Amino acid sequence: MNYGVNELGYYGDFGGAYIPEMLYPNVEELRTKYLSIINDADFKAEFDQLLRDYVGRPSPLYHAKRYSERYGANIFFKREDLNHTGSHKINNAIGQILLAMRLGKKRIIAETGAGQHGVATATVCALKGIECVVYMGEIDMERQAPNVSRMKMLGAKVVPATSGSKTLKDATNEALRDWIGNPVDTHYIIGSVVGPYPYPDMVARFQSIISFETKKQLLEKTGKELPEYVMACVGGGSNAMGMFYHFLDDENVKLVAVEAAGKGVESGLSAATTFLGREGVLHGSRTLLMQTDDGQVVEPYSISAGLDYPGIGPQHAYLYKVNRAQYVSITDDEALQAGLLCSQLEGIIPAIETAHALAQLEKMKFKPGDNVVICISGRGDKDLDTYIKYFNF
């Protein structure tokens, strides 16, 4: 694969494992074992079986007729919102719990922003009977309250992150601190393609099922494996990387990644990392990062908790730098309007994260007959409160 990780954990200049010595043994254990574990036939069989019978995969590729009319192209929705627990996050959580068990771990920690990754992790821990602790920013606990209750009902302990911006970045810091203090028996299920190597590659592999299925489904539906466009929203970038993965080497397929502009890229309240970020180191990897001239991480803003993160995964930073994918951004208002439009044209209420990707359709110029796949990364149940307040329903 041309855009994959090298043996040192880098994508061009991005990636690596910038971690304190306390985390080294954990990360090194993962690095030396992850490929042999996930390529093992036994692992694959269990992973595939759970994705099929428990998650409900393959997720449908839905030809959105009214969207297609509106945008003058064949718009396909890759329905990750129909997965068990309501988003793509479960693909990675299943993969990592099976890996953690093979590493003999007894306890799972995770960070979460929108709560979707926390719910997915709590779910797989319940499934396997393993202790689960989820760190979540205090602000996110408020704006994604239903997911906090879901995690508790699933038996997880939810710990508020009260430092810094009290959102996803700080939840990640707290999870890393927990891991430092529990170096032997605990596995950290990171929820996106971020963190020290091998996480970005490992999570991308677990999420790559999205594009793997899409290719087959497109062939069935259109007679062609390759679409003209593939689109997805980017927080840390896991649904986008899963959606792009098997198209990366097909250079004719245009990849569009949609970041959260918040109140506008220039407003000071934004999470559009490729526009506002510079190269730096966050959460163990060298990547693009929103920061001050002095190298302090800038607190991002987006109405969408899942996109409210000051960095992106190192592979995205690389795809951006070498121009393999196009990075664009969508404001809060544009996203919420797109969420409403999708609800009323297609009867699908999307997560606000996903609504960012949908909003980008308004700005695209397609040719008739173009096939366009957009990743519907999650459903909007968790966001009803935000939608209701915004539209005064």
Place this chain on the structure above:
Amino acid sequence: MNRLNQLFNTKKDNLLSIYFTAGYPQLNTTLDIAEALEKAGVDFLEIGFPYSDPVADGPAIQHSSQTALENGMTLNVLFEQLKDLRKHVSIPIMLMGYVNPIVQYGVERFCKKAAEVGVDGIIVPDLPIYEYEKLYSGFFKDNNLSNIFMVTPQTSEERICKIDELSNSFIYLLSSSTITGINLQLSNSIEDYYKRIKAMQLKNPTIFGFGITNNESFKKACEYANGAIVGTAFVKLLGTENYLEKIQGFVKSIRP
């Protein structure tokens, strides 16, 4: 030879170092605190520069970092404050901080500037060995700066040997895998860990850090290593009133 090397050549036991965050509790207290610590008899100092996301730190040092940032501390400000450092303080000094502010400042420029003001060593917990060797070690060597690495009970012997080879002042031992601010845990497995380290006959001295809070834990640490570093307990003292006057007493309470 820098001041750290000279110190370790002449003194082998009960070495005491203190950590504090530059810019805390006030922006301009860095030199006053350093001077007071030298007067109180501390052997060497670790001056932290703040970072917004200090993942290896507990609440006390997180708080000091955040306050320092709010006070306006940056690497530029710190180097300006340390301009006349060597007119005031003669003991060895290390700077400690996370990698991102250094990368933004420019690693080469950072090393030059540190040497210029009279710094002897650098501790960057999240700078990996591989990147240090490949990208940056030349800058450290050119400026006669020691890079200091950490070792935990989970660090493999092979890796400890590698760290010993790359070090030229001392090795920073952690009593357990922990963030700062967790009290030193002394269990049988720690004795094993210490014996394991001792048996390796490393070329560098060892200093215990993280969790040393009082005379008892300091003494214990010195049974195992050449000395110890006190961080969180001192940073907490800086959060109290009239802290400058209390520094002498604090140091005496650790090492009478």
